[in-house]
Amino acid sequence: MNIKDRAVLVTGANRGIGQALVAExxxxxxxxxxxxxxxxxxxxDARVTPLTLDVTDATQIRRALERxxxxxVLINNAGVAEYDDLRDRxxxxxxxxxxxxxxxxxxxxxxxxxTLSQGAIVNVLSLTSLAAFPLIPAYxxxxxxxxxxxxxxxxxxxxxxxxxxxxxxxxxxxxxSRGLDIPKASPASVARAIFDGVENGEEEIFPDAMSASMxxxxxxxxxxxxxxxxxxFVQGALA
Numbered sequence: 001m002n003i004k005d006r007a008v009l010v011t012g013a014n015r016g017i018g019q020a021l022v023a024e025x026x027x028x029x030x031x032x033x034x035x036x037x038x039x040x041x042x043x044x045d046a047r048v049t050p051l052t053l054d055v056t057d058a059t060q061i062r063r064a065l066e067r068x069x070x071x072x073v074l075i076n077n078a079g080v081a082e083y084d085d086l087r088d089r090x091x092x093x094x095x096x097x098x099x100x101x102x103x104x105x106x107x108x109x110x111x112x113x114x115t116l117s118q119g120a121i122v123n124v125l126s127l128t129s130l131a132a133f134p135l136i137p138a139y140x141x142x143x144x145x146x147x148x149x150x151x152x153x154x155x156x157x158x159x160x161x162x163x164x165x166x167x168x169x170x171x172x173x174x175x176x177s178r179g180l181d182i183p184k185a186s187p188a189s190v191a192r193a194i195f196d197g198v199e200n201g202e203e204e205i206f207p208d209a210m211s212a213s214m215x216x217x218x219x220x221x222x223x224x225x226x227x228x229x230x231x232x233f234v235q236g237a238l239a
Contacts, residue, residue, distance in 0.1 A: 001120050001163065001198050004029035007070050011036040011055055011106060012078030016174035017124060020191035021075055022048065028195060034068055036078070053078075055102030061109050071113035073198065076103035077124040081139040081176040092138045099142035104149060111162070118161040120198055123150045126169050127211055154203065155231035159238065165203060167194055170210030185209060 008025045012018035014037035025033045026045055035041055036053030043050065051064040055078045080098040084091045103123050114121065129147035132140035147166055154164035173184040185208035197205030204224075206215040218224060 001073070001201070003073070003195055003199065005031045006072035007032040007034070007068075007117075008073040008075065009034040009036065009051075009068065009071055009110065010075045010077055011053060011102070013037050014039055014041045016176070017169075017172060017187045017190055018075075018077045020187035021077060021194065024188070024191040024195055025073075032070075034064075034071075036064060055106055056097045058105065061105055065109045068110075068113060070117065071110055072117045072119040073122065074106060074110045074114060074119070075122040075124065075194075076106055078102055079124065079176070081136055083135055084138045086137050092141060095138040095142035096145065099139070100145045100149065103146060107153065111160075114162045115160045120163045120165060121153065121157075122165045122167060122194065122198060122205075123147075124167045124169065124194070125150070127214070129166070129168065130214075151227050151231075155234045156238075158231070158235060163201070163203075165198055165205055167197070167205045167207060168211045168214065170208045172208065183209070 003025055008030050010018050010021045010025070010033065013022050013035035022033050022035050022043065026047060030047065032047050032049065034049050034051055035043060036051040038054045041050040049067065051067060052060060053064045054060050078098065080095055082091060082095070086092070107121055113119070123146060125147050126143045128136070128140040129143040150164055150166045157164055169190060171180060171182050171184040172190050173186055190207045193207030194205055197207065204218060206212045
């Protein structure tokens with residue numbers, strides 16, 4: 001997958017990693033970038049098509065996709081992260097609505113385009129998908145669920161020619177991590193690493209210094225081996 005001359009859709013494109021992904025897609029020569037955000041978004045590049053898009057709103061998803069005529073890469077980036085202590089079920093449900101069901105609905109709506117183009121789905125997740133960060137447990141739960149969904153979609157979509165990538169971010173200098181006094185990667189560097197990973201065919205993308213420490217042993221590890229085993233079983237059953 002080379003981004004040059006491709007059509008890319010980014011959710012949560014008005015700030016942080018999403019904004020950087022739009023800029024990086026343009027820098028790599030994307031033919032068109034659909035930039036989804038809940039609020040107003042402006043971009044002077046003629047290749048950018050702003051979309052009013054709340055990923056929890058089925059009507060907005062349908063209307064946004066009606067403006068898409070072709071799509072090669074869907075990047076599910078929109079997300080929410082709140083500090084909590086798991087006492088409020090509504091907080092968990094809010095995180096699941098955005099971080100799990102949002103990417104699910106966007107994927108299902110975009111799948112006809114991506115099947116036609118033999119395209120790619122990129123789910124921007126987190127290292128909390130693998131180990132919870134107890135200051136944001138609802139977020140951690142939702143990202144772990146989204147990672148499990150990503151692994152399942154990867155196996156199920158193999159026959160359609162659609163690749164599915166999981167981005168395992170560490171701390172990034174965005175609004176979500178503003179209260180954390182720790183080293184953080186820049187959104188621009190993370191966006192570059194994400195597209196590098198997609199172009200290199202990496203199923204899991206570790207786009208920053210903290211997450212990169214996981215990469216060396218990931219593909220030879222027990223979790224990845226079990227995923228491959230389960231995927232092979234499913235693909236055999238579906239054959």
